[in-house]
Amino acid sequence: MTQKVVKRQEILEAFNFRRAIKAFDPTKKITDEDFNVILEAARLSPSSVGMEPWKFLVVQNQEFREKLKEISPGAQGHLPTASHFVIILSRTIKDTRYDSEYVKNQVLNVLGVPDEISDQMIESIGNFQVNQQNVLESEQKALDWAKRQTYLPFANMMTVAALLGIDSCPIEGFYIDKVEKLLAEENLLEDGHLAVSAMVAFGYRAANEPKFPRGRKDMKEIVQWIN
Template structure:
């Protein structure tokens, strides 16, 4: 397989290009090929214990976007103008537990590990979840852990978009209970097996950002322990 080596400056240029765009040009649409690459970046993202506790809803229906707009204050400029709008979902603890059918299926059928070592892998996951992280102390702790996993593909999608010259904006400004109620009414949460984690909009900026990018200096955020 031939791979093109991305130059360091290309990577930095993409990160400098990426801004939290509030309004997109509604006349410009992302090609199917480019958006599939963004989705593939999400699909190939890493997850703790390899269980991929996520699902991505690509919301293109304008009527549904209008319903979301009523309960998503942070997406007022995005929902009417974004080329593509994604709701990122995380899995409930009944799926992410080491002894769940979901986890067993993930390792046996998705990952394709041999039966003879599957018990050893599941025991390793149990030790991590129960003894190291104490994830099932309560439902919220387990859900928070799953939601943290979704931020890995979340970030990768935006980074790959930037490498392709596509703008994006991460969104957490929504009434989570109302959004989950709407999705449940549309049978999109698999009977409570899924919960809303975040949203992200993609498109092409209508205008350049009004303010320059501001970031802390490297010395203020990195400490080396030699």
Template structure:
């Protein structure tokens, strides 16, 4: 496949993707295909490379039913999706947190002398440029924004291999967090729910043709 063919295939995936409200419950995504989707999430970029996320794949029917009661935007998806994902965001991804320091030394293998310089620069970025230390919500919201990068990559990757999906924000965040916390899934509240996504195969074609604002109304070149 040459470059033009690749671009056309990608754009075709964007044109055919839609927010699927109900899936065919008899059709399941293969383990290999869903692992591919999860890898695009895991390999996604994040601000400062902090990877402030965790991906819960909720296949347990009892837990899905509990979530359905507090997730108005996932009524059809929770009952029918082949795979249902809750993306968690790190509650505290401060530069000086144990999480970040462990990530930098143990995972990214940053040398100690380099890490010292990075810590100073990144703390200034978080504290002064973005004002993230004003309250805990600011830090969570910053981490939550990173999860949407991974979410977008998952939706696009799924569409490119013929798998349907739906991003979901329609849920009561406090009640969902309470449910997940009772299940022991938030690691002592070091994570919180950020966004959900359902994956599977559409049972019906969308009733409306996809429409978007025109190119010139959303894109402005500054020369």
């Protein structure tokens, strides 16, 4: 069996292993080494025009988790039991607009674009945002664009976790206004530069975690080839 065939099997096994776990075994903790790999998968994820419009809050403080639990109906089983709990934040128009200080820093200092062509790249980003994707029509549209980007590291984190034999659950069941109010009170939204996108819990499934058959459409129902 070739190495590529083995790798294919490992990938598909990981996707079949992954379930939306509703509660974890609180006695089992993810090692720092494994969780750092999960975070690194998020950090290395792609984003539109290389903007990385995200931030990840790893919530380990139990008192803070209790506050979240009160306003997150979809995380009732996760917050008390998860080894690691992450709130995924997206950047607002204050940062994602092409002429913002955030974009200028991203282009010059993160992407390392030379000074002599940085203005040209920023102008190109502006053309993309204004004329191609209409991102700047409203603050909400700009935020929606940024939130779509966060789902790339979001998915990659869960896939890498599954490859490591670690369970996870994506979570959108929360009162977003209340969660953002809580985070703002804790000075975690950088004065309106960040907004809440989603949550994700990581850990090891409890022994009594229900195991339902995986329901997915057939490939022919979701894929159409244009040859």
